[in-house]
Amino acid sequence: MLCKPFLSFSLSLEDALHLLQRFFNSSNQTKQIHSVLITTNALVSSRWKTKFVYNTLIRSYLTTGQYKTSLALFTHMLVSQVQPINLTFPSLIKAACSSFSVSYGVSLHGQALKRGVLWDPFIQTSFVRFYGEVADFRSSRKMFGDIVDPCVIACNSMLDACGRNGDMDSAFELFQRMPVTDVVSWTTVINGFSKNGLHAKAVMLFGEMIENNRVVITPTEATLVSVLSSCANLDRGGVHLGKQIHGYVMRKEIILTTTLGTALLDLYGKAGHLEMALTIFDQIRDKDKEVCTWNAVISALASNGRPEKALEMFEMMKSKNVHPNGITLLAVLTACARSKLVDLGIQLFISICSEYKIIPTSEHYGCMVDLIGRAGLLVDAVNFIKKLPFELDASVVGALLGACKIHEDAELGNKVGKWLIGLQPQHCGQYVALSTLSALESNWAEAEQMRKVMIQAGIRKIPAYSVLF
Structure with missing residues (x-):
């Protein structure tokens, strides 16, 4: 650590470079060195040497997460007529990206072109x-x-x-x-498939990765988390592979980090293996449990017949000073809906949004409709929908249709179902639901007609499937 007497002396650029490299990852020391350079006017003494000090300062501030300071330094560098070089730009491009400064990133593109360094493959890759x-x-x-x-x-x-x-x-x-290719290549494609809902392809590519005979590719934590996410979202077959991955984690004695532990917890929760999900939750150290971990365990409890325990876990989460987010709100509303705790659900909806500055989405409002509708208050659910301050989408109307199915209200359900078909004409679920509701009234002609409309429109019911290795 730099001591206070040191700050009373001036710094040569050679000393500054040495100290910056030594304290590269330390925010406080970087600021002290930068301050001394400014107060002693050292940054304008030698153009050739100064550019390397600027580059090191820019990278140091980037490393410590002070992205806007990195970008401000580049502006100061240009004002001081210190010419940037190719090594200056990759850190700046990353800083612009990390701080969501799109316009600054575009201006950096122009600067790189103007300075004749856009040919550099590191700069091109950064862009x-x-x-x-x-x-x-x-x-x-x-x-x-x-x-x-x-x-x-x-x-x-x-x-x-x-x-x-x-x-x-x-x-x-x-x-x-x-x-x-390397492990990053494989992981990036697996993650891409997973993020875009192509879960079966993500799982199959992972299978190819671990069976690759040309070169041994050892999956990283990022690889395992991506494929576990896809396993959790497969209708069938995913949990089998997920268990194999869990076994791999234990055999290799891989530390159960927040990210990896949460991925496993989510897998077991969605597959209905609640006890294993709770075991994973307990294995993650308390100090490592983040909001995503709590969200996963609350969701697992709520969707596996333990809504009261889910609400207890939510209170425990708040007692640990972990702030809820939008996903937490969805999980809590789901728990209230499963317990038919309408008043509590409405109260929590209002208090969580207010206290934690959460802006509700249509998905949250869909959960509210589900909460009210599951309790049999279908008229109240309809009135709630009519008061919503935005154009309705399928998540909200679909929640009302689900409530109509639960309480076998075919009359309202048929109206809602036809409304939903207008919003999602290519989704098979609406047609199947309408056909089922018509059958409840023994309106077999209407049920058969809905099936025919579905077939004529070229819409097929999505079959269940499994992925085997």
Whole structure:
């Protein structure tokens, strides 16, 4: 640590570089060194040496998460007429991305072009990732196309950009063409499939990864978390593979981090293995339990017949000073709906949104409709919907249709179902639900007609499936 007497002396640029490299990951020391350089005017003494001090300061502030300070330093660098070099830009591009400064990132592109350093593959790769993360997929692809001989890191950045922007066909095509792949390549494509709802493909690719005969690829924690997420979201077959992955984690004595533990907890919770989910929760150290961990265990309890325990866990979460988020609110409302605790659900909805500054989404309002409707208060649910301050979507109307099915209200259900078909004409669930409601009234002609409309529209009921290895 720098001592106070040290601050009374001036620093040469050589000393500054040495100290910055020594205290590279320390925010406080970086600020002290920077302060001394400013007060002693050392940053304007030598243009050649100064640019390296600026570069080191920019990277140091980036490393300690002070992204806006990194960007401000670049502005100061230009004002001081210190010419940036190719090494200056990758850290700045990452800082612009991390601070969501899209306009600054675009201006950096212009600066790199103006300074004649855009040819640098590290800069090009940085821009591929930047444009991918800010959803400018076209610019990301164009930048990747300008790289003469993209290395595996550049290809991985493009794979990530494809996944973030939903183009998994292009991602998989590039992946198959890559002459060299590493664990990041495999993980990025698996994660892309998982994030875009292509869970069976994510699981199958993971199977290919661990059975790869050409080169041994050892999955990382990120790989395991991505494939566990897909296992949890498969209708059938996923839990079997998930258990195998859990066995792998135990055999390799891999530490159950927050992220990995939460992924396993979520898997077992969604598969109905509640006791195992609770065991995983207990294995995660209390100090490591984050809001995502609490959300997973509350959801597991709520969806597996233990809604009262879920609400107890929510109170325990707050007692640990873990702040709820939007996902917590969904889990709590689900627990209240399963227990038919309408008044408590409404009270928690209002208090959580107010206290923790959560802005409700249509999914939250859908949960509220489910809460009111499951209790048999269908008229109240309809009145609640009529007062919503936005255009209704399928999540809200679908919750009302579900309540109609539970309480076998065919008259209201038929009206709601036809309304829902208007919102989601290609979704099979609405047609099946309407057919079922018609059958409840012994209106077989209407039930058969709904099935025919579904077939004529080319809509098929989604079958269950399993994935075997």
